[in-house]
Amino acid sequence: MYTGFFGLTSPPFSIAPNPDFMYLGARHTEALAHLRYGLGDAGGFVLLTGEVGTGKTTVSRSLLQELDETTDVAFILNPTLSELELLAAICDELKIRYKKADASLKLLGDKITQRLQKNHQAGKKTILIIDEAQHLQPAVLEQLRLLTNLETNTRKLLQVILIGQPELQHLLQRNDLRQLAQRITARYHLLPLDLNEVQHYLKYRLQVAGCSRPVFSSKAVSALYQQSGGIPRLLNLLADRAMLAAYSQQKPLVDVAQVQRAAAEVLAVNSVGAASVRPPLPAWLWPMLAGTGIVVGFLLALVLMPVFQG
Numbered sequence: 001m002y003t004g005f006f007g008l009t010s011p012p013f014s015i016a017p018n019p020d021f022m023y024l025g026a027r028h029t030e031a032l033a034h035l036r037y038g039l040g041d042a043g044g045f046v047l048l049t050g051e052v053g054t055g056k057t058t059v060s061r062s063l064l065q066e067l068d069e070t071t072d073v074a075f076i077l078n079p080t081l082s083e084l085e086l087l088a089a090i091c092d093e094l095k096i097r098y099k100k101a102d103a104s105l106k107l108l109g110d111k112i113t114q115r116l117q118k119n120h121q122a123g124k125k126t127i128l129i130i131d132e133a134q135h136l137q138p139a140v141l142e143q144l145r146l147l148t149n150l151e152t153n154t155r156k157l158l159q160v161i162l163i164g165q166p167e168l169q170h171l172l173q174r175n176d177l178r179q180l181a182q183r184i185t186a187r188y189h190l191l192p193l194d195l196n197e198v199q200h201y202l203k204y205r206l207q208v209a210g211c212s213r214p215v216f217s218s219k220a221v222s223a224l225y226q227q228s229g230g231i232p233r234l235l236n237l238l239a240d241r242a243m244l245a246a247y248s249q250q251k252p253l254v255d256v257a258q259v260q261r262a263a264a265e266v267l268a269v270n271s272v273g274a275a276s277v278r279p280p281l282p283a284w285l286w287p288m289l290a291g292t293g294i295v296v297g298f299l300l301a302l303v304l305m306p307v308f309q310g
Helices: 024-038 055-067 085-092 105-121 137-149 167-171 175-181 195-208 218-228 230-248 256-266 286-292 294-309
Strands: 043-051 071-076 125-130 159-164 185-191
Touching: 024 043, 024 055, 024 159, 024 230, 043 055, 043 167, 055 159, 085 105, 105 125, 105 137, 137 159, 137 175, 159 167, 167 195, 195 218, 195 230, 218 230, 218 256, 230 256
Parallel strands: 043 159, 043 185, 071 125, 125 159
Antiparallel strands: none
16 A cells, blocks of 8 residues: 555565565574574474564574475474374375375374485485474374484484474473473574664565665654564564554654554554443442442442542
8 A cells, every 4th residue: 555655566564474575683593593503413303482473483484495305394383283183294294195094193103204214215304393382282292202213323314393482491391391302402592673683674674675765764663663572573563554654644754653653553452441341430439339239330330430530
């Protein structure tokens, strides 16, 4: 809607994972380096955590772009699975054929093992990436550990990247998962962008969208940073809505007022709360009104409300 007004060729702040707009700041680059290290020959499990919207998926997609045909990748986006469903999902991702009617933990496990051995003999790596891994059940994580038991003298035949929210770290501290935790060769917690990175992030995405001139005032950038907390997903939502507000007012430069308006819309909490359900009367008065009956109590509240407000 506002692309023509700002001289853009495409929306710069869509939350869709468009690789053309992939921005790797210092923290994302460091996270990517940890993933690369963890996927070395001796690697078993790699852990990437971060709050919602910090860019974990961006990092994982950057890693996938670096991989070539010598790597077989299984990417699981919905980990709310049982042990059997997990093995079936891995088989589906690796295009391993099996009869669903005969599916069992042993059958699927054997087929995955055969594929891992075949890939190794062909000089290929096999990587399993699980997003939203904080939802994995302990029994499923244990099944994953068993899959990584297959190894040569120098490397694991299956390498696993677990991506999730901070709860994943707490999950892996369970005593019954200590064997898996000991196999994590690299871990990184992705933090939000700082103010300097936010400035570069906004500039980069605007340039990719075909705009090289400033669109946000310096105060607007600071306000975007404060309102988003440096979380890229929130930053996209706020920047997009602020540009829309500036367009509606025909202002070529987004300022603090538009950012505040965007924050009020994007970050607004549900306005239907306790304060809006009943009049703002003193707390001690409500028990007395409750004993008079619903209709009478409501009428008394309407009568007394102006007294206590004024």
